[in-house]
Each structure stands twice: as C-alpha cells, then as structure tokens.
Amino acid sequence: MQRRDFLKTSSVTLSYLGFFGLTSLNAKENNLIGFKAVPASTQDDVIVPDGYEVKPLISFGDILFDNAMPLSEKKIINKNTIANATKVFGDNNDGMALFPLNDNGYILVVNNEYINPEWIFNDNGKNINLDKVAYEQNLLGISIFEIRQEKDGFKVVLDSPYNRRITAHTPIRISGVAKGHKSMQTQADKKGELILGTLQNCANGQTPWGTYLTCEENFDYCFGASDSNHNFTESQKRYGIKSKSVYGWEIDSRFDVSKNPNEPNRFGWIVEIDPYDPKSTPIKRTALGRFKHENVEIVLSKDSYVVAYMGDDEANEFLYKFISKEKFNPKNPQKNRNLLEEGTLYVARIQGENLSGEGEWIALNYGQNGLDSKNGFYSQADVLINARLAGSIVGATPMDRPEWIAADPRGEYIYATLTNNKKREITDAANPRAKNIYGQIIRWNPKEKNHLSTKFKWDIFLLAGNPVQYPNDLRKGTSNITSENMFNSPDGLKFDKFGRLWIQSDGDYSNKGDYAGMGNNQMLCANPNTGEVRRFLTAPIAAEVTGIAFSKDYKTMFVGIQHPGENLAPSHYPNGGNSTPRSTIVQITKKDGGVIGS
Numbered sequence: 057m058q059r060r061d062f063l064k065t066s067s068v069t070l071s072y073l074g075f076f077g078l079t080s081l082n083a084k085e086n087n088l089i090g091f092k093a094v095p096a097s098t099q100d101d102v103i104v105p106d107g108y109e110v111k112p113l114i115s116f117g118d119i120l121f122d123n124a125m126p127l128s129e130k131k132i133i134n135k136n137t138i139a140n141a142t143k144v145f146g147d148n149n150d151g152m153a154l155f156p157l158n159d160n161g162y163i164l165v166v167n168n169e170y171i172n173p174e175w176i177f178n179d180n181g182k183n184i185n186l187d188k189v190a191y192e193q194n195l196l197g198i199s200i201f202e203i204r205q206e207k208d209g210f211k212v213v214l215d216s217p218y219n220r221r222i223t224a225h226t227p228i229r230i231s232g233v234a235k236g237h238k239s240m241q242t243q244a245d246k247k248g249e250l251i252l253g254t255l256q257n258c259a260n261g262q263t264p265w266g267t268y269l270t271c272e273e274n275f276d277y278c279f280g281a282s283d284s285n286h287n288f289t290e291s292q293k294r295y296g297i298k299s300k301s302v303y304g305w306e307i308d309s310r311f312d313v314s315k316n317p318n319e320p321n322r323f324g325w326i327v328e329i330d331p332y333d334p335k336s337t338p339i340k341r342t343a344l345g346r347f348k349h350e351n352v353e354i355v356l357s358k359d360s361y362v363v364a365y366m367g368d369d370e371a372n373e374f375l376y377k378f379i380s381k382e383k384f385n386p387k388n389p390q391k392n393r394n395l396l397e398e399g400t401l402y403v404a405r406i407q408g409e410n411l412s413g414e415g416e417w418i419a420l421n422y423g424q425n426g427l428d429s430k431n432g433f434y435s436q437a438d439v440l441i442n443a444r445l446a447g448s449i450v451g452a453t454p455m456d457r458p459e460w461i462a463a464d465p466r467g468e469y470i471y472a473t474l475t476n477n478k479k480r481e482i483t484d485a486a487n488p489r490a491k492n493i494y495g496q497i498i499r500w501n502p503k504e505k506n507h508l509s510t511k512f513k514w515d516i517f518l519l520a521g522n523p524v525q526y527p528n529d530l531r532k533g534t535s536n537i538t539s540e541n542m543f544n545s546p547d548g549l550k551f552d553k554f555g556r557l558w559i560q561s562d563g564d565y566s567n568k569g570d571y572a573g574m575g576n577n578q579m580l581c582a583n584p585n586t587g588e589v590r591r592f593l594t595a596p597i598a599a600e601v602t603g604i605a606f607s608k609d610y611k612t613m614f615v616g617i618q619h620p621g622e623n624l625a626p627s628h629y630p631n632g633g634n635s636t637p638r639s640t641i642v643q644i645t646k647k648d649g650g651v652i653g654s
Contacts, residue, residue, distance in 0.1 A: 096575030259351030280306030367458025
C-alpha cells in the first residue's frame with residue numbers, strides 16, 4: 057500500500073474494534089473458549105489440546121461394503137480396482153455434514169474433492185492412460201455412509217442401505233432455467249437435461265428440509281483440448297479452461313473441449329442430494345449460478361424465504377447471494393424440495409474505508425444492469441451459466457478468493473473467509489493488502505437484520521498475518537493475531553450452536569520466511585464477541601484442515617484432514633511407517649465427556 061493509505065487504515069488494522077458492537081452480549085458469551093491453546097507444530101500427526109482425544113473415523117480407500125477391497129499398497133490399476141473405487145471412501149475428503157438417524161446414528165455425507173496422482177499410482181502419475189482416468193473419476197464425488205456410536209467412538213456401518221458413492225459417472229438431473237439450454241447440450245445429451253457426474257466437490261451446505269448441498273469448484277482441472285488450434289471462448293477463458301488440463305483427462309473425449317465444447321458448462325454448479333433416499337437422483341440447481349463454488353450457507357429470512365450465501369474461490373472473483381421465489385414451509389416438506397428451483401441471484405458490491413463500510417447486492421437478472429444482448433446475454437440461462445461474466449458487467453467487487461461462508465447461530469451476521477490473493481494489485485477497504493499472502497475474514501449484517509435486503513454493513517473480523525516478521529505494517533494483521541496464534545490462508549469456517557467460530561487453514565506450511573512460526577496447517581477457535589482466537593488443532597505434514605461437523609450433543613467433532621504428504625512431502629499419516637498418506641476424517645472428543653470447546 058501507499059504510505060498515506062497505510063496511515064489511514066493502520067489504527068483500525070492493528071486493533072480489534074468489534075464494529076458491530078457484539079461485546080454487548082453477556083459475560084458468559086464473552087468467555088466461550090475453555091481449552092488451552094496448542095502451539096504451532098510441524099509433526100506428522102493431528103495434535104489437539106490437553107484433555108482431548110483424537111481418533112481416525114475413516115480414511116481414503118477404507119471400505120463401505122463387505123465385498124469391497126481396501127486400498128492396496130501395490131497400486132495396481134485394472135478393471136477390478138476401477139470398479140472397486142465406487143465401493144470405498146473416496147480421496148481428499150472436504151466439506152461434510154451429518155444427518156441424524158435413530159439411536160445415536162447418523163448418515164455422514166462427505167465431498168471427495170480431487171486426487172493426488174503422485175500417491176495413488178506407482179509411477180507418481182507421470183504416465184496417464186484411460187484406465188487411470190477412469191480410476192480417478194471413480195475416486196471423486198461424494199461418499200455417503202452410516203455411522204454408529206459405540207463405546208470407543210463412532211464406527212462406519214458396512215453395507216448400510218444408506219451407503220453409496222456418487223462419482224463422475226453418476227446420472228444427475230439439471231434443474232432451473234439452464235435446463236435444456238443450448239450451452240448445456242452435448243453429443244451424449246442432446247436435450248441438455250441429464251449430466252453424468254459431479255466433480256471437484258469442495259465444501260457444502262445443508263438445507264432445512266434435510267438435503268445435502270455439494271459445491272463444484274475447480275472443474276477446469278478436468279478439461280483440456282487435444283486440438284492445439286482450439287479457439288477458446290471468452291467464457292471458457294474466464295472459467296480457467298486451458299489446452300492442457302491439470303489431470304490430463306482430455307484423453308477422455310468427454311473432457312476434450314475441442315470435441316465437446318459444452319461439457320464444462322455442465323459443471324460449476326451446486327448439487328442437491330437426498331441422503332435418506334439412496335435411490336434418489338441428485339439435482340444440479342442452476343438457479344444458484346455457475347462459478348467455482350466453495351460452500352453454501354443457508355439461512356431463512358424473517359418471513360421464511362430461503363437465502364443462500366456463496367463465494368467463488370478464485371482470485372478477484374465475487375461473493376453471491378440467492379433468494380428463493382417461494383417460502384419455506386415446515387408443514388409441507390415435499391414442496392420445500394423445489395425451493396432452490398427458482399429465485400434471484402445477486403452479486404456483492406462493497407465500499408468503505410478503514411476496513412469497514414457498506415455494501416449492496418446487485419441482481420443478476422437478464423435485461424437489467426447491462427445483462428442484455430449488447431453484452432452477449434440473450435436469456436436468463438446465459439446469465440446463470442456465465443455468472444462470472446455477468447458479475448463483472450454489473451460492477452461486482454473482486455475479492456481475495458472467497459471461500460467458506462458461515463452464519464452465526466442467531467442468523468444475524470455472516471462471516472466469509474478470503475483466503476489470500478497473490479494477484480491483487482489494486483487494494484480497497486475489504487481487500488486492503490496487495491499481493492495478499494495471509495488472507496482475512498470479513499463479516500456483514502443485512503439492513504434491519506433482514507436477509508432479503510439488498511443493503512448491508514460489513515467489517516473485517518480479522519486480518520491474518522505474521523506480527524513477528526512484520527510488526528510495523530498491514531502484514532502484521534489485526535491485534536487479535538499474535539505470535540501465539542498466527543496462521544495464514546483461512547479457509548473452512550463454521551459456527552457451533554454456542555457461538556464459537558471454528559476456522560480452518562489451507563495455506564503455506566513451510567514454516568519459513570513470511571510463514572515462520574506458523575507450522576503446519578491448523579484449526580483455530582474464535583470468540584466473535586471479543587475477537588479472541590486460540591489454536592485448537594494442528595495437522596500432519598503438508599495437509600489441509602477442511603470439513604467440520606458436530607454430533608447432536610456437541611460432544612464429538614468430526615474434522616477432515618486432506619492431502620497429507622501432497623507433492624510427495626514426507627508424511628505417512630495416519631498409518632505411519634512407509635505407508636501411503638491418506639486423507640482422513642478424525643473424530644475428536646473431550647476425555648471428560650464434555651462439549652467440544654468448552
């Protein structure tokens with residue numbers, strides 16, 4: 057920042073002010089955090105506070121059915137292992153949610169975001185072929201399975217009628233105005249009504265009517281072009297489609313945009329799944345827009361409309377809000393099933409100074425705000441399929457990689473992680489650091505506490521940073537960041553019912569230079585009333601902490617450990633020795649049987 061800009065904001069940046077006046081809450085709410093913080097760690101293990109216990113629940117390759125084979129260290133890929141991949145827990149677990157059953161049982165629904173070829177193949181993924189592509193495609197998607205509480209913790213129920221995998225080949229219906237649109241039609245689906253699969257499922261959401269929402273994020277990793285002369289459209293470029301994909305899947309013609317140019321348009325959506333009905337067909341809800349969805353946070357407005365807050369996880373992309381056309385009716389569960397079918401999608405424009413200000417939600421409606429044929433939009437379907445382009449046209453504010461969004465237990469304040477943005481050149485009040493390597497958490501409340509309002513106030517809850525390395529500028533972070541709790545790249549975000557805010561990180565774990573003293577990725581607990589932040593958990597080597605869920609009594613916390621040992625880093629979590637590192641969901645309890653965090 058320019059020196060004059062720093063002087064203008066530094067007094068706010070270096071002290072936690074509590075812009076919304078939440079400190080008016082009672083003393084009990086001001087003392088939410090009851091555990092002793094753990095120090096930063098570089099160990100290859102999950103470390104939790106004294107008085108807590110952590111155990112694996114399920115790891116990549118663990119079986120969901122008796123007739124399945126667990127992951128083998130031989131890593132032989134053939135027709136049997138390709139088929140078997142649909143019967144085991146998928147790779148790189150991310151967002152998840154619990155759905156209660158009787159007798160302390162739950163259905164656990166978990167995203168399997170992506171794959172690590174360097175670990176799942178003997179050649180470290182150097183030589184791709186169609187068998188390897190098919191295997192990878194079956195490891196992605198969603199894992200759904202029943203768990204039951206026993207004396208020594210929760211266990212997976214093999215062969216439960218609820219157990220199933222949703223992969224890159226599972227039939228999924230298209231809903232909303234994009235259904236049947238020409239941009240959704242392909243050689244295999246000439247009507248544009250039925251998609252095979254869901255990909256790169258990052259975080260999630262949960263509806264009041266008992267369904268799971270999974271969010272498609274970096275789908276561009278899957279697409280490439282065999283034709284070196286392929287002319288990429290403006291939309292393909294904006295959504296990151298390039299000649300060579302990250303995974304090399306363009307050898308599968310379905311993912312070759314020079315042969316199937318519309319296939320990418322069928323990804324980047326929110327998908328609704330009924331975990332209680334294993335025979336149900338998932339639905340892509342196009343009314344919520346197409347972009348790189350991180351998660352979706354559902355709240356009800358004062359008069360029971362469904363409001364969905366969402367972020368687009370890429371540098372300089374936007375925050376979104378969806379409002380349903382119809383109201384939620386707790387007495388009519390069947391009608392609620394279509395509440396995400398129709399509604400209005402909005403994008404955020406944010407203004408202010410000194411790390412706070414006001415904002416507005418701008419409707420992305422065809423024919424309004426320049427969303428017309430002059431700018432390449434010919435229908436509402438065009439707007440939703442190309443939501444990023446539409447957001448730019450209406451003047452949305454580019455953000456520092458919006459990731460998870462969480463509403464407080466009262467449904468009044470919305471928090472969002474902005475994980476980092478090394479590409480930022482022009483700063484603003486909500487994104488105050490150029491080449492932002494640490495990230496921040498923004499929060500807002502709608503005008504008159506009404507989520508239907510298009511106006512809101514906002515502030516920065518915290519700027520992550522390194523006050524040891526940079527004690528005199530914005531890289532220090534806000535005053536609630538100290539040498540004892542510093543971290544970078546806030547990502548996962550969730551409130552418990554008591555008002556504790558749980559923050560998970562996915563950042564640089566080098567523990568050097570700008571990141572010295574931060575150690576491995578971690579999970580922290582914050583008190584929104586006071587700004588206090590304490591480190592609760594540290595992850596194994598090279599792992600991200602992502603995904604969080606609580607049992608009904610809040611005495612068991614489920615946390616996702618993703619990609620330990622990525623890029624061949626020296627991790628062998630969770631089995632040790634020379635074993636392949638595996639993404640894992642752990643269960644955490646207090647030894648005294650108390651509530652997590654108390």
